[in-house]
Amino acid sequence: MRRPHLPWAKRSAVLIAAIASVLSVSAVNSPAANAAVYSSCSIDGCSDAASANSTWSDLGYPTTRGWVDWPNGQCSYAGGEYYNNDGQLPSGDTFYEYDVYPRTCGAHRDAYRIVVDSDTGAVWYSPDHYSDFYQL
Template identity: 75%
Template sequence: MSWVQRSALVTATLASLLGASAVEGPAASAATYNSCDISGCSDAASANSTWSSLGYPTSRGWYDWPDGECSYAGGTYYNDNGELPSGDTFYEYDVYPRACGAHRDAYRIVVDFNTGEVWYSPDHYSDFYEL
């Protein structure tokens, strides 16, 4: 196998492991819903309440949670695919607390610092449900 073939195989393997495709074009835009009535919405609303009580920290990192666990503030959400209102400033936060430093899951809330609107994403930014 030539180095070009090996390189292509490694690239395709890495893309597959990361959930991407080396052959497809850009991902389709996420779906955005103006209400939240799916499983997890009440957990997202509860997490939002706690993050709000912490003043919505804007620095990335682990923050102490009321039950002795931690939750992660992910910092700026860049809205690169334009799913949410353009030109606004967004920050993202984990929904489910865990031990500090533990592996993060895909559940997020995204807060629009311009309007105060909050969205729940149960699938790491593939869909957004307004809380």
């Protein structure tokens, strides 16, 4: 059976869309396999991450994904379980991820996260959506 002939412009557009889709899914859903993990945090944003962690702790570290009312009338997002698929953090533990910076409920999320080890209480700050981790 012969496939229908598509004009070169349409074939190119379909190919580009398919490649972009694959690249965007892998970039968003997969942390960098070569992520660096640091035992302390002294970069810009560490104090903001520590402050966010204090608020999340006061809220009992929610474990379900969703928007959470923040003290200043804004919201912040609890991302649910962080699966540590690439093994940058201690293996065998359970982790949950939280946004650092509050915003209006439903607004676009940025790349700044804290990840909490629910087994040990250790907390890491990731300023670049899991490419690097700095322990708070």
